[in-house]
Every structure is written in structure tokens, then in C-alpha cells.
Amino acid sequence: MTDKKDPKATSQASVVPAATASTSAAANASKTGPPPQKTLTNKELKELKKKEKAAKRAAAKAAHGGANPDQQHDQHGKSNNNNNKSQKPKTASQLKKQMNSAKIKDTDVKIPAMFSHLETREQRIAASPTVASIVHPSILALTLKISTYKVVGSSTRCQSMLEAFKDVITSYKTPEGTSLQRHLTSHLSHQIEYLKTGRPLSVSMGNAIRWLKQKISQIPIEMSDEDAKVQLKEDIDLFIQEKILYSGKVITQFASGHIQNNSKILTYGHSEVLKKLFKYCAIEENKSFDIYIVDSKPLFEGKKLAKELSSVKNIKCHYNLITSLSSVLERSSIDFCFLGANSMLSNGRLYSRVGTALVAMSSKNKSIPVLVCCESIKFSDKVQLDSVTLNELGDADDMINTKPFNKTGFNLQQYLNNLEAKKVEEQNGAGKKGQQQQQQSKKEKDDKLLQSSQKNEETLSNWKDYPSLNILNVLYDLTPPEYIQKIITEVGALPPSSVPVILREYKSIT
Structure with a gap:
């Protein structure tokens, strides 16, 4: 016997599970939230931001009548920056x-x-x-x-x-x-x-x-x-x-012990410390001694030292050019050679005016002690092996006897005065005819000599016209430490090899 189902009941039974399923799905959705979205990569984010900026610029451009506000802002910003730069002090x-x-x-x-x-x-x-x-x-x-x-x-x-x-x-x-x-x-x-x-x-x-x-x-x-x-x-x-x-002052007290009565001192150029030393020994300690000042062109600084020391009572000055240095060392029994310093380098070399190395080397060859008076503020931690890498160049025209620098020496002036006196005697008719002829021939020789000297002077003054001729005016040179016996500073006398020690102490104090 077959049972016949009611179609209404069947439809109601089918509706109930569907509603239950939809209700459960909604409940689950409310618990878990919205469905997850796809994450964007960095490249996609950059492109999205570019599109948004482009859209904003287009909208702003349309609102300002076609002018780009960002460009206006950049222009104003650049002008303000330029004004600020002009107002700021230069570094x-x-x-x-x-x-x-x-x-x-x-x-x-x-x-x-x-x-x-x-x-x-x-x-x-x-x-x-x-x-x-x-x-x-x-x-x-x-x-x-x-x-x-x-x-x-x-x-x-x-x-x-x-x-x-x-x-x-x-x-x-x-x-x-x-x-x-x-x-x-x-x-x-x-x-x-x-x-x-x-x-x-x-x-x-x-x-x-x-x-x-x-x-x-x-x-x-x-x-x-x-x-x-x-x-x-x-x-x-x-x-x-x-x-x-x-x-x-301290250096003069330390170095004054090396100068005794009737001593003969050799020095080069001009140094403020050496000037104080010589005056201190002559005035304060009442010592009489001789000073041989060696000098060189173009500055002739030794003239200033000779002029200041010549007025001191117990000092006898002898002024010589550097060309006569060998004769000074041979004829005079020099006791000490005192030198000034521009700086003392870390490797014990003396950096001073050009010619100092020659004086120190010549004194060393004659077994004359070379003493350098130098303050500790002149000590440098640099190391220099030659005087070419770091130096100073002066005017090359100062090395030649051009017209602005040409001066008649005493001997030449005396010779010219004698020629002028003889010329006056000739005009007065003094002397015999043979003597006049002899004097005239001598005068012709003197004129030729003067003309040749003038030609040489003109040639030397136009030295720039000769491509292969160079005149160099180097102001400083280096003296090796083996030519220096010791350095006298305010902290005492020490050998050139102890310069780094003074530098370390000086830096620790300052």
C-alpha cells in the first residue's frame, strides 16, 4: 500500500531547511566579517598614488584656470631659497x-x-x-x-x-x-x-x-x-x-751662557730672538763680543740687525754678504753660529729663510757649533724632506739689478768722482799733452766698460723675453738635523730629534 504525500507539506519541508541554511550563513558572515580583499604590491600602490595625484592636479588646474599650483609653489619656493642663500653669510x-x-x-x-x-x-x-x-x-x-x-x-x-x-x-x-x-x-x-x-x-x-x-x-x-x-x-x-x-726672554737667558767676553758670533739675516739675545748679553751682562752678520738679497734683513746692534756699546758688528761667507770663516775664528727659525719640523729639519742651510753646512765643516733659537709655537708636526714641495716664491725682479732696485755703491761712486775730478783738470789745461792722451785713452776704455755694463743690465732687465731663461726667488730652505748641534727653546736646550717630544707636550697643555 503506497502512501501519498501532501504536496503542501513537501514544499513547506523544503522551505524550512533553506531558510535555516540562509540564517546560518548570515550568522557566520556576521561573525567572520566581510570577505577579505586582495592585497596590493608596492608597485601597484605607487601607481595608484600617482593616479590620485594626477587627478588632484587636474582638478586644481581646472579650478585655477589652467595654472599649475604646484609649479607656482615651486617657483616661489625657489625664489625664497635664492633670497635666503643671498642673505646667508658665505662659508x-x-x-x-x-x-x-x-x-x-x-x-x-x-x-x-x-x-x-x-x-x-x-x-x-x-x-x-x-x-x-x-x-x-x-x-x-x-x-x-x-x-x-x-x-x-x-x-x-x-x-x-x-x-x-x-x-x-x-x-x-x-x-x-x-x-x-x-x-x-x-x-x-x-x-x-x-x-x-x-x-x-x-x-x-x-x-x-x-x-x-x-x-x-x-x-x-x-x-x-x-x-x-x-x-x-x-x-x-x-x-x-x-x-x-x-x-x-727665557731663550735669551738659556743661550746667553754660550756668549763670553771676546767671543766671535756668526749669524745670518735677522731674527727677533737673536736681537734680544745679543742686546741682553751686551747690556744686562756687560759682555763685549764681535758679531759677524751674513746677509743676502733681495730683502737684506741683516741690515736691520746691523743697524740696531751698531748702537750698542759692547758689540762690534761686521756686515758681510753671503758670497764672502768662506772668507769670513777662514779669517775669523768663530766660536758659535746662532741661527733663527721660521719653524722646526717633526723630523728635526730647520725651515728658515733661504741661505740658512748654506751657513749651517759651512759652519759644520769648520767644526763650529750651530745653535738654533726657536720658540715652541714654531714647532710643526709636518714632515718635509725637501724645499720644493712646500715653499714660497717672491718676485723674480727683486733678484736682478733693474732700474727701480739699482743703486750706486760706495766704491763705484768714489771711482766716478775721481773720473769727474780728472775731467775738470783736463778742462783747466793742467798736465802735459802726453798725459792728456793717456787719460783720454783710459777714458775711452771706461766708456766702453760702462756701455757694456749698461747693455748687460738692459739684457738682464728684459729676461722675460728669453724663453729659456728663468729667474727664481725662493724664500725658504731646509737645513738637515745633522748640521744642528742643539735647539734652544723656552723649555730648555734639546737635540733636533726631540722636536716630537715638545710637540706632544705642547698639545697636551693647550
Whole structure:
């Protein structure tokens, strides 16, 4: 017997499970959240951002009537940046580039290839308004004096530079938004860069500059600018007293023991420490001795030393050129040779005015002790094996007897006066006819000699016209340590090999 199902019941039974299934699916969906979306890669994200920016720019362009606001903003930003750059003070490197571009190079200057890396005195700096507004007048005046050799000597130049820095610090005003500890060092760097255009800095000047910058960086931040400037100027005065003036006095006391009565001393050129030493021995210790001053062109610094010592009572001066050095050493029994120094290098070599090595070598060959008087501020940690790598070139025209530098010597003037007197006697009819003929023939020889000398002088003055002729004016040379017996400093007398020890002690103190 078959059962017949009700179609309504069947349909209701089918609807209930479907509803139950949909209800359970909705409940599960509410629990788990929306279905996960596909993650985008970095490349796809960048492209999407580009599209969004492009759409924003297009909308902004349409709103501003076709002008791109980003471009306008960039243009305004660039103009503002340019204005800010023009208002900001130049750094030391930028100022150095500007000065190098402003250099006037003389095309007629002839320098051998070996010395082509050295700057000459003919390279000058054009006074541009930017540089003139930054550089202090005291620095401008000092640069002119140094470039024209009005201020000569390592210690003298260092002292003059520190005095000029005192004027710079006095007139310095810290700009808004900066501090004295940070801005004053850069302001001094501008002055130093211009000071280098006169002549290269000496070792003592470089050591003093490093010391001053270190003192500026150690100023407390809470200190006012006026108090800081007063303290810096007092520190500079103390540095000059200790490292330059008092050091010279101590060196004179140490070195005075080598000078006795009736001693014969050989020296070269001019040195401020040696001048104090000789005056101290003659005036304070009442010693009488002879000084043989050897000098050379073009500066003839020994003339200044001879002029100052000639007025001292117990000193007898002998002035000689370096060409007569061998005869001075042979005829005079020299006891000691005292030399000044521009700097002492770390390998024990003496860096001083050209000709010092020749004097030291000649004295060593004659078994004469060579003593170098040098302050510790002139000690350098550099090592130099020759005088070609680092040196200074002067004007080549100073080495020749051109018309601006030509002067008639005493002997030549006497000879010309005798010729003039004989000429007057001839005009008065004095003497016989044979003597007149003889004098006339002698006069013709003198005229020929004078003409030949004038031709040689003209040829030498036009030396730049000869391509194969070069005249070099090197200002410094190196003296090997084996020619030096000892170095006398304010910390005592020591051999040249002990220079690194003094450098280490000097750095630990400062």
C-alpha cells in the first residue's frame, strides 16, 4: 500500500531547511566579517598614488584656470631659497672659491715646471664688494703690510695677526638666530682666507689660529657676548705674553751662557730672538763680543740687525754678504753660529729663510757649533724632506739689478768722482799733452766698460723675453738635523730629534 504525500507539506519541508541554511550563513558572515580583499604590491600602490595625484592636479588646474599650483609653489619656493642663500653669510670654502676666481694672474710670470705648484707674489686678489664688506679694515691693512714685506718674521707676523684679531672681536656682533661660539669661528675664517692672499701663513700663525678657535669653542653658552669678547681679548694678550714675549726672554737667558767676553758670533739675516739675545748679553751682562752678520738679497734683513746692534756699546758688528761667507770663516775664528727659525719640523729639519742651510753646512765643516733659537709655537708636526714641495716664491725682479732696485755703491761712486775730478783738470789745461792722451785713452776704455755694463743690465732687465731663461726667488730652505748641534727653546736646550717630544707636550697643555 503506497502512501501519498501532501504536496503542501513537501514544499513547506523544503522551505524550512533553506531558510535555516540562509540564517546560518548570515550568522557566520556576521561573525567572520566581510570577505577579505586582495592585497596590493608596492608597485601597484605607487601607481595608484600617482593616479590620485594626477587627478588632484587636474582638478586644481581646472579650478585655477589652467595654472599649475604646484609649479607656482615651486617657483616661489625657489625664489625664497635664492633670497635666503643671498642673505646667508658665505662659508670659508665659498669665500675661498670666490677669491680664487678673482685672482689676477700675470701671464708674463715665468716659473719652472718644478715650482709651478707654488703661488707667486704677482697673484693678487681683486677687491670685490662682497669681500670688502666681510673683511675687517685691520685685516686689510695687515695683509697689505705683509704682502709688501713691511711686516717680516714669523713671530712678528703672528703677533700682528693676533692684534688684528682683537680688533675683529671688538667690532663683532653676533647675528640673530646664532651663537658666538658657532658664528665667530666662521667669521674669523673669512678674515684668515683673505690674510692668506698676502703671503702664506707661517707655522706660528697656524698654531695661534687653532688655539684661538679652540678657546672660542670652550666659551660657556650662558655667558653674554660682551663678557665673552672681553675674555677672548684677555686670552689673546696672555698668549702673546707667554708664547712670544716671555718665551724670547727665557731663550735669551738659556743661550746667553754660550756668549763670553771676546767671543766671535756668526749669524745670518735677522731674527727677533737673536736681537734680544745679543742686546741682553751686551747690556744686562756687560759682555763685549764681535758679531759677524751674513746677509743676502733681495730683502737684506741683516741690515736691520746691523743697524740696531751698531748702537750698542759692547758689540762690534761686521756686515758681510753671503758670497764672502768662506772668507769670513777662514779669517775669523768663530766660536758659535746662532741661527733663527721660521719653524722646526717633526723630523728635526730647520725651515728658515733661504741661505740658512748654506751657513749651517759651512759652519759644520769648520767644526763650529750651530745653535738654533726657536720658540715652541714654531714647532710643526709636518714632515718635509725637501724645499720644493712646500715653499714660497717672491718676485723674480727683486733678484736682478733693474732700474727701480739699482743703486750706486760706495766704491763705484768714489771711482766716478775721481773720473769727474780728472775731467775738470783736463778742462783747466793742467798736465802735459802726453798725459792728456793717456787719460783720454783710459777714458775711452771706461766708456766702453760702462756701455757694456749698461747693455748687460738692459739684457738682464728684459729676461722675460728669453724663453729659456728663468729667474727664481725662493724664500725658504731646509737645513738637515745633522748640521744642528742643539735647539734652544723656552723649555730648555734639546737635540733636533726631540722636536716630537715638545710637540706632544705642547698639545697636551693647550
